[in-house]
């Protein structure tokens with residue numbers, strides 16, 4: 135038996151190559167079921183290096199969407215990439231090269247696509263990078279101000295799940311807690327525990343209130359809140375608590391700063407609008423008596439205010455984070471085991487895991503000589519508006535003038551919002567190079583496509599700092615076509631630039647993997663245990679970290695003694711009004727939690743729907759979309775949107791019908807599955823169906839069910855500039871015409 139691993143789990147396989155989840159994984163992922171078939175799906179794999187015809191003939195930009203490709207040799211591809219890199223460096227400077235290359239790529243420690251690419255680009259003179267993530271940019275920018283911690287550090291310290299089950303009486307789960315999303319862990323996971331943890335919580339009698347437009351798998355109460363309005367509910371819970379004089383005054387005084395201004399706002403003293411339960415009920419579409427009853431039930435109880443990541447991928451996404459923290463502070467439960475404030479339970483597998491953190495080694499970084507960057511979700515703005523100013527975290531910056539875009543291990547035509555706008559932006563650079571193993575929408579829009587291996591086609595190491603198991607990833611099947619490891623691709627390009635040794639440091643892939651293991655052995659020694667030697671580990675395939683459990687409680691030391699263990703915030707305390715942010719004077723992100731209606735959907739026009747585009751249960755984003763599991767879950771090849779039966783009846787739609795979703799930005803087709811446990815004014819279309827835009831009856835139409843043709847490309851606020859995928863309004867109508875065949879699941883035209 136051999137092993138391998140992915141972001142969605144760890145697997146064993148024998149001679150037949152069939153992947154079997156680890157036996158001790160309590161809830162193996164669905165995503166993994168489609169992995170091998172996607173890797174072996176030759177029709178959608180990039181099998182040879184190709185160049186875009188027009189680009190080879192000197193066309194820079196323009197026809198990047200509909201041109202055809204020419205197959206070229208690896209030697210030619212390497213030469214073209216190296217020459218183009220040199221040309222752009224010389225003509226426009228290193229800043230003109232964009233190597234942000236956001237995306238999840240694959241889970242192995244060595245063949246990490248972005249790290250490989252960035253090492254090569256940094257050695258060759260540097261590149262403009264990107265900051266933060268599509269997952270939780272609002273939190274990443276906000277938390278250092280609010281909590282004095284990075285989002286990552288806070289996540290590391292989050293109240294451990296077993297402690298929640300043991301101590302918590304009431305859990306407010308804003309955005310829900312879901313084993314759908316907990317299938318995934320960046321860098322890999324050996325087990326999936328969120329489902330059983332939720333079950334355990336339920337059995338222990340914890341009152342779990344899922345506050346979300348969709349019930350999902352929630353076992354307890356469900357409050358079907360109107361999307362984008364959580365801040366109003368949180369403010370009302372604070373208001374009702376204060377009105378009864380039951381806020382934890384001692385905690386607020388000892389551990390927070392800026393409570394008075396927030397309280398004046400919540401009570402209506404500063405703006406004349408008391409944020410009462412009745413006020414919030416109208417905004418959130420929830421019964422005022424329920425809000426008042428909950429506010430009465432919370433004080434004095436062991437409570438936890440938990441937010442899913444998705445809530446802040448919304449207009450003013452910073453606000454529910456500020457309001458959630460303020461509510462948790464008013465209840466005074468922060469710093470105690472299993473209660474307080476949390477962000478991201480269930481959003482991925484390791485959040486809240488009671489695991490020992492071990493800083494396993496990764497590829498050494500090369501210092502990037504270019505310091506310029508963009509906030510990750512501002513890519514289309516940067517391409518469309520070079521040199522123009524934009525606001526970010528209290529500063530005014532200017533977009534760089536990007537001439538060469540290199541993407542490796544990510545799929546902007548999956549992840550970005552308003553893909554029609556991204557297509558316009560994508561015509562601007564002179565050259566786009568993409569390393570990919572599948573013919574994603576991004577690869578189809580490149581000038582030079584370099585076919586990469588999948589993680590199943592190579593050896594690697596799974597070492598996740600929050601996972602109790604290490605996996606030696608053995609090759610599962612031979613590379614398809616001419617696919618090569620990103621490492622080898624970049625090593626050859628480095629050679630053409632005279633940088634081979636600097637890039638490889640004289641090692642091949644196995645040499646690097648051995649080196650990482652040697653470093654891991656040192657890390658383990660430091661942590662008080664020993665790893666087997668490399669050859670033993672390679673043949674064994676798996677190693678379990680001893681004494682892997684560690685239960686954490688965020689802010690415990692600080693709450694015990696705020697004077698002796700101050701936070702690194704402006705006041706040394708949790709900031710409920712943050713003066714630094716207030717001084718930025720941003721109308722879309724004031725210094726304390728504020729109800730700000732989103733840019734669309736408040737109020738919702740008659741007959742319109744909120745579009746929720748959360749993560750798919752059968753894939754990781756666009757990955758494995760051509761695998762068996764994702765394909766089997768579609769209806770007539772279309773992605774399936776969930777719709778309330780009442781709404782469907784109004785639209786004259788039955789289960790399985792095709793519908794067209796549209797708004798001013800675009801339109802897509804998808805199929806419908808009826809779902810009673812959701813709001814009747816929402817439609818829920820998962821992300822990740824490969825973008826397939828066609829001209830139907832003279833109009834551009836995405837025919838596969840990709841929500842990002844509808845979403846809005848705007849920052850959460852001038853503070854974080856995170857994406858606002860979840861703030862989106864659409865029209866829904868039945869589609870009676872024939873369904874056009876998909877074009878994206880087969881090879882593009884290659885001469």
Ligand SMILES: Nc1nc2c(c(=O)[nH]1)N[C@H]1C(S)=C(S)[C@@H](COP(=O)(O)OP(=O)(O)OC[C@H]3O[C@@H](n4cnc5c(=O)[nH]c(N)nc54)[C@H](O)[C@@H]3O)O[C@H]1N2
Nearest residue numbers: 237238239240268269543544545549569747755756757859
């Ligand atoms: N509407 C809407 N949009 C969203 C979201 C949402 O909630 N709603 N969520 C957002 C979020 S949170 C995220 S994180 C993003 C995710 O967006 P991405 O991370 O860009 O999506 P993936 O499909 O995971 O893209 C990874 C790509 O890397 C490729 N790849 C895998 N392994 C390798 C390798 O070894 N080498 C190379 N060269 N390539 C490899 C895969 O084939 C795949 O195409 O999407 C965002 N977009």
Ligand SMILES: Nc1nc2c(c(=O)[nH]1)N[C@H]1C(S)=C(S)[C@@H](COP(=O)(O)OP(=O)(O)OC[C@H]3O[C@@H](n4cnc5c(=O)[nH]c(N)nc54)[C@H](O)[C@@H]3O)O[C@H]1N2
Nearest residue numbers: 269309315318345361362442443444481748749750754755
């Ligand atoms: N299977 C699978 N799992 C994944 C991924 C995947 O692609 N596939 N991607 C991974 C990645 S990169 C990330 S970042 C995480 C994301 O994890 P999350 O952000 O937690 O997941 P989402 O599915 O985007 O949304 C979470 C929930 O928020 C609810 N919601 C939407 N809008 C609102 C709102 O305004 N208010 C409230 N209260 N609720 C709202 C949705 O109904 C949904 O139930 O998932 C990870 N896990």
Ligand SMILES: [Mo]
Nearest residue numbers: 267268269270
């Ligand atoms: Mo994400």
